[in-house]
Amino acid sequence: MLVIGVTGGIGAGKSSVSAILKELGAIVIDADLIARQVVEPYKPAWLEIKEAFGEDFLLDDNSLDRKRLADEVFLSKEKKHILEKIIHKEVLAVIKEKLAAMREYGYKGTVVLDVPIPVKEGFLDAADKVWVVVSDDEIRIKRLMKRRNMSREDAEARMSSQLTQDEYKALAHEVIVNNGSKEELEKNVKELYNRLLADFEAAYS
Structure with missing residues (x-):
């Protein structure tokens, strides 16, 4: 592979x-797409972001208020680092899982x-x-x-x-x-x- x-x-x-x-x-593994998926309501990254930033950054349907969150982290390197660390950890786990599955399947x-x-x-x-x-x-x-x-x-x-x-x-x-x-x-x-x-x-x- x-x-x-x-x-x-x-x-x-x-x-x-x-x-x-x-x-x-x-086969393309798109980290941006995975990053959107891992912050869907009640997933681990969503829970961590809610804990770190508060419910003010959620919309009525409990999805992340992406624009407000982006504006917030743009103003603070510390908050940007916190958000990236949360998301990267979950994205990395998904990428590793996908690669391992393809190797196990014998994809060439x-x-x-x-x-x-x-x-x-x-x-x-x-x-x-x-x-x-x-x-x-x-x-x-x-x-x-x-x-x-x-x-x-x-x-x-x-x-x-x-x-x-x-x-x-x-x-x-x-x-x-x-x-x-x-x-x-x-x-x-x-x-x-x-x-x-x-x-x-x-x-x-």
Whole structure:
């Protein structure tokens, strides 16, 4: 089983790369999706967040008030750390469980770990190769303004709250520059993936 970790800053195109790999036959484990699932009402992460932040951060249906929570942690590094620690622990457990199940089943294909925050445990130490997706800052800002309806100020703030692109690059086996068209990205990803598959098969044949 080949495990590729795909990461990168917001607006760089990480999810686009994962989607291309999915079209090529890989199974994608999406950490963002898991993070939304583990905070559903009455799940362990939800209980911990309620305990740490209080019931003021719940909506009428007991789901998390995501916007209010995001605003709260944006203003406090300490609270951001608390929230991330709670969620990461649960996301990590799910990722480990999924990978273990696939290995036990004898899956021989490719698994993609689509992870926005490249933590060591469960991502860097689980991936055979780490691909980092980068884009020019101005391109990222325009994508966020268009696709997520953010203001320029919000986009810049979200970007600055993450690792710098150089910090992401330092973790990479491969860096994918996504400044062009969707077709260019597809071509680059397919070439890189085919090369990796050939190397992987040669190493284990």
